[in-house]
Amino acid sequence: MLQAIGVSVRFGGVAALTDVTVAVAPGEIVGLIGPNGAGKSTLVNVMSGFQHPMPGQVFLNGRNVTRDKAHERAIRGISRTFQAARLFANLSVAQNIAVPAIAHGHPPAESERLAKDLLAWMEMAGLADQKGGALAYAEERKVAIARSLAAQPSYLLLDEPAAGMSEADANYLAEKIREIPGRFGCSVLLIEHNINMVMNVCDRVAVLNFGRLLALGTPGEILENEAVVSAYLGESE
Numbered sequence: 001m002l003q004a005i006g007v008s009v010r011f012g013g014v015a016a017l018t019d020v021t022v023a024v025a026p027g028e029i030v031g032l033i034g035p036n037g038a039g040k041s042t043l044v045n046v047m048s049g050f051q052h053p054m055p056g057q058v059f060l061n062g063r064n065v066t067r068d069k070a071h072e073r074a075i076r077g078i079s080r081t082f083q084a085a086r087l088f089a090n091l092s093v094a095q096n097i098a099v100p101a102i103a104h105g106h107p108p109a110e111s112e113r114l115a116k117d118l119l120a121w122m123e124m125a126g127l128a129d130q131k132g133g134a135l136a137y138a139e140e141r142k143v144a145i146a147r148s149l150a151a152q153p154s155y156l157l158l159d160e161p162a163a164g165m166s167e168a169d170a171n172y173l174a175e176k177i178r179e180i181p182g183r184f185g186c187s188v189l190l191i192e193h194n195i196n197m198v199m200n201v202c203d204r205v206a207v208l209n210f211g212r213l214l215a216l217g218t219p220g221e222i223l224e225n226e227a228v229v230s231a232y233l234g235e236s237e
C-alpha cells in the first residue's frame with residue numbers, strides 16, 4: 001500500500017496541503033480531483049519524493065519512505081509522469097521507453113524488448129524508431145506513460161495524462177489505464193480534470209479543495225456528494 005498520512009505543505013503564505021491522508025491499495029486505481037490549485041500535483045510530488053511534507057509521512061508497503069529521495073522511491077517501485085511529457089527529443093521512441101528499464105538494472109536487449117512490448121500494448125509499435133521529438137502531442141503523452149511503466153513500478157502516479165487530448169484519445173487512454181493493474185501488477189493514482197475518465201476508470205476517488213481532503217469514496221458516492229458538486233463538479237458541467 002502507498003500511503004500519504006497527515007500531509008501538510010506550505011509555500012510561504014499558501015497552504016497547498018493541510019493534513020491530507022490518502023492511500024492507494026494494491027490493484028487499485030484511485031482518482032485525485034479538485035479545482036485548479038487544490039493541491040493535487042503537490043500531493044503527487046510528496047508521494048513521489050519531489051516535495052517534503054511539513055509535517056506528514058509517506059509509507060510504501062509499511063516502510064516509512066518520507067525521507068527517501070525521488071530516485072530512491074523510484075527504485076522501490078514508485079513511478080510517475082509529469083504534466084509535461086519530457087521525452088528525450090533525439091532518442092527514438094523505443095529508446096525513450098527503454099531508458100528507465102536500463103536505469104533499473106535490466107540489460108539493454110531485455111530493456112528494448114520490454115519497450116517494444118509496451119509500445120505494442122499502446123498500439124504504437126509503428127512509432128518505435130521515430131525520434132521522441134517528432135511525435136504528435138497525444139502520442140507523446142502515451143509514450144510518457146509507457147516509459148513510466150518500463151521501470152516496472154508497483155505504484156504509478158499519473159499527473160493529468162489526458163490533458164489537452166481529443167475525446168477519442170482520452171477514451172482510448174482511459175481503457176489503457178484501466179488495464180494497468182491487471183496487466184502490470186501496478187496500482188494507479190490518477191490526477192485528472194476529465195471527470196468522465198475519472199469516474200469510468202477509478203475504484204475510489206479523493207477530492208481536494210483548498211489543500212484539504214473534501215471527500216473520499218467510490219465514483220458513485222463522489223458524484224452524489226453535495227460538497228463536491230458545489231466545490232468542483234458543478235462548475236465543470
Ligand SMILES: Nc1ncnc2c1ncn2[C@@H]1O[C@H](COP(=O)(O)OP(=O)(O)OP(=O)(O)O)[C@@H](O)[C@H]1O
Pocket residue numbers: 011014015016034035036037038039040041042043
Ligand atoms: N513551487 C511552488 N511555489 C509556490 N507555490 C506553489 C508551488 N507549487 C504549488 N504552489 C501553490 O500551491 C497550491 C497548490 O498547487 P498544486 O499545483 O498542487 O495544485 P493542483 O491541484 O495540482 O492544480 P492544477 O489542477 O491547476 O494543476 C496553489 O496555490 C499553487 O499556486
